[in-house]
Amino acid sequence: MKRNFTLLLLYFFLIFSPNIFSQNKPNVLNSFANRVFSGKGYQPLQDLKWKFKTDGKIFSSPIAQNGIVYIGSEDGCFYAIDEKSGNLKWKFKTNGAIHSSASIYNDLVYFGSFDGHYYAVNAKTGKEVWHFKTKGEHWYSEIGMWGMKPSDLLMADLWGFYLSTPTVYLDPTTALVIFGSSDGNMYAVDAKKGSLKWNFHTKAAIHSTPLLEKSTVYFGGWDGVFYALDCKTGKEKWKFSTEIKTGFTGIQASATVSDGIVYFGARDPYLFALDAKSGKLIWKYNAENSWILSTAVIKDHTIYVGTSDTYALLALDAKTGEEKYRFKGNGYVYSSPAIAGNTVYFGDFTGNFFSLNLLSKKEFQVTPTENRTKYAKTILNNDLLDFSHAAKATDLSIYAENQRVMNEFYKLGPIVSSPFISNNVIFYGSADGYLYAYNLRKAK
Template sequence: MKKHLLTFLLVSLTGMLVAQPVLQWKYATRGRVYAKPLIHENRLYIGSLDSVFYALDKSTGSKIWEFQSDGAIGSSASISGKLVLFGSADGNLYALDTNSGQPVWVFSSGGEKIKDIWDYYLSSPVVSNGVVYWGSGDGHLYAIDADNGKLKWKYKTGGIVHADPLVTDSVVYIGSFDGIFYALSADKGEEIWKFRTVGDAYFPDGEIQKGAIIDKEVIYFGSRDYNIYALDAKTGRGRWNMKEYGSWIIATPLSWKGNLYFGTSDTHRFYCLRKSDGRIIWSIPLNMRVYGSAAAHEDIIWFGCFNGKLYGVNYATGKILYEFATDGCKTNYSSVYQENNEFRSNFELYGKDYLESEKKIHSLGSILSTPVIENDRIYFGSSDGKVYALKLK
């Protein structure tokens, strides 16, 4: 076993002893943190549902500056030169000076819209060749000049666009809540092809909530119609799909060593599939949802769960090797779960009081944030309002 720095051993969901990474620092915001951290040079950039965008020292967690927007920030950030960009629930895309945290330009969409209480994320801007691509709840994908914030083109879909764009040199790909995955020319926004998800009796639209990845001319993404899809990037034709009966697949999959890794919503599982044909290599049971994407470090796949725990599993077997509990999880886990890690008898996830149940779940310090790994440290946000930095070695 590698010489990871550990504080102590604890018992995982499987009943096996697992190791816990060392906490390096944590920073408390005033709202839930769903965004993926952005590491750039010596800083960590991240937004919170408190409507504030933060620049932190990545080594210490000390605040360098903060910027107050007019809406909750469920968007991850991107860098373009000396600008850091992010979207807000106020319908704006902000470009801030990385040194001062002051706005250089602000682009306003037609306004944000949320599908339901499980529509947690906003589209994150992606910068390519001096152009910012960004989706909005108004149903558009926007292409914006990164230098001055002026609109270059926009494309209207038939639904909310909260997925992150996927951009190659000449094509931008985007999924929408209309259940269609689009391929557009990056320079003009002209349609190249589109693919409609299969849909399900309960979710006929097959909404696409999060972003896609591309690997060797194949695109992979999940949908609310219970499917994960593999498409030919050139033609948009389906290669294969895997249906997880009874569960949305929200998380953008991770491609690693020939396989795909992702978690599910309502079946509470984490999967490893073979990329070439979608064959299941392994899956492990959890006791809550996974919406954030996974990250890989050597032979370990790291991902967060709504139960407030960050897991590190062996990429080949799925064996849980590491586990870290957020502060919210440590404080409130027993209010939702019994000692056997099953729901308490008085807790009903989707009952008549589902709104209250969702609040209770988030009190666990749910990890919807996709972790980022750099130099043997892993960074992520949590619903307990904190940003965490852990040492992996």
Template sequence: MKLSSLALFLLFPSAVFSQYKGFGPVKWSSPVGGKIFTAPVLHDKQVIIGSAAGNLQALDTATGRAIWQASAFGPVVAQPLLDNHTLYFGTYNGYYAVDARNGKHLWHFKTGGEQRIGGKGLYTMQPDSLYMEDQYDLYLSAPATDNKNVYFGSSDHHIYALDKHSGKLRWKYKTNGPVHGGVATSNGIIIAGSWDTYIYALNADNGQVRWKFKTDEDAKYHHILEGIQATPLVYNNTIYLGTRDTKLYALDLQTGKEKWHWDAGDPWIVGSAVAKDGHIYVGTSDSYLLVDLDAATGKEYYNNKGGGYVFGAPTLAGNTLLYGDFTGRLFMLNTADGKVLDTLDMPGRRQHAGTVLNSAGLIDFMHNAGKADPALFQTTVNFMEQLYQLGPITSAPVVTNGVAYIGSADGHLYAIPLR
């Protein structure tokens, strides 16, 4: 099994041969103290989740009862990665390793500083003298490991390799922008995308560049359609990576040569892709789609349109595809044809959809802005605060033993049986 495939299995294990038809009643839900932007991780009979409250918690998979809690000293906004009994994750205070059995801190590495993308008059929002943070830049770089190192990107523009046991620096490579996209490893190659619009392939041993691939820049819309937030998928010697330039790229792992790209139109592709049996599945932002593409050609087989941004990766579970969106709705699709088998709404969506979403049940910026000036940064901040009332799902479900575990920005982790 390739390391990239192993990493996907650890993050998104599922009952491969199960036939599911829908969601059962919520088995349990547990508050974790802050918004959840990353996927849970399974370890033995524990489900481990990080939150924006700055802690990492392990809960009993059967009951949701707390087993241990560890302070993360900052919001957990980089997808945690489990490697044997060690959990690696990032916060705005740096990157950490903890013992997954008890939450004991093993090491901490301080980068040159982690922060959201930002600037004065960001994307021409007003007032142009005000420093603004990108309200959609929800994640830091998801780490990856091999048998020696842990790798991740940083807001300080570097891609890092640390000894995974001690946390000591082995090498770092400087790009020309923040690296908030996750890292993938395969056959001694490290792959990561930077906000400088390049996808980099580095030698795992020393950080030397093997190749780099330039994605599109955006001068027309003041750089809003550029940057990389997703984690690369390595499948059949090909890298699949979506970007804010509206495209999903398929690149040769060894050379970086483009095989094809799929253009979503205007939306970003923020979430990571998953693959099975020659198909690539990925979500889009403003078109609210989950699409099924041919891995060899990029041909679109089908899409499912929901009501909000799809920022998290989908999860394959038996005959189904599970994913959530920013409106707080969880979808179950038939993998073969994209038919919606079932949906389940977060409590916030059930309570607030009538006021937060438009009459068609869609996220609609102008609907929420009302009479406010859409050019003002504060209008965007207010808009996002309204969306968070819905309990957005911004990460992948994790499935084991017929139960899906899903985190929500409403601050709860949910255990949902599949039937």
């Protein structure tokens, strides 16, 4: 009888203690939270597994789970694609371009659209669970930006490619979806219902993806300020201001935290390392008048991050910020790198995708988009991105001429999407409208 009673107590303990066997890391997947994937040795691209065509440019980044790859397109649709075959599983139509990447939690996919809504969609069926209306999503804009003409025209920033990607905060009693908005707010909504829990207002649009570390959310905005908030309440813990100057204002990059230090890039143009608790500056790296839009990735105490005008993937010492080396691409490197084994993967604005051996630093593979191969000779200057060359002596003080040059560059299939690796296959999007899936070569 005593034995039966003990077994009964054990039974109730197991039933009513749901967290006893819970995983240390909840099942939350985010495009930017962890860019280091499993892998061995040097694994460049082997062959094209498949490619999936959308009807618009792809600026968002893919994410894969349970055999399905998810990505949004400028055509206004969010796609779920079979990881093995490249066939469409379902698509969800919004009324605006989708430049936000996705997060997944409990079979729900979260993403935002330029139609002014953030969505929660069933990951298996594509059916909407809820949507949250912001005060409007738009490209960052200024009147007469950087002194361009006409001076009274409201001009969209031509390099503001992304909307904020939602992230999921969990504690024993709370599940919140947290994301930034063009209306200047950082929002936290209930993960199941989409109801507002808190919002934090800044002075400009927030298009970066918030980083959640323990109970703190870190992010920067177009006001040039980097913030640390309490995840549960939205109250400010500290803030850090970058420089504000013409052409070099704003934070688009998402942050990374490692060993008590938070790292992020800005347009001002520096990569910053701050104490994660206090926000005090530890060091900053001068990016030589190059914006840093990509998320820094850290492996073996080395930071890997892309730059704009120097066309570089930088390798910096995480403790000191000292440059170890740089690898030069052919154009702006806005794609956030992915690392697997000894290989770092990233794309550039000319449509090249690079697989670089981190051990040799000289062994690399270049995989161009089909459009790059087709248009490179007529658009690029000695295979390099050159704004003045593409402008063909037109007046670049006129905003419309800058738009025209960017449209020329888009013919190349620029890669501003950040790669994602699943089951030894790498996925990335391109402005040519394709989601690419390449098998990775097995390490020797």
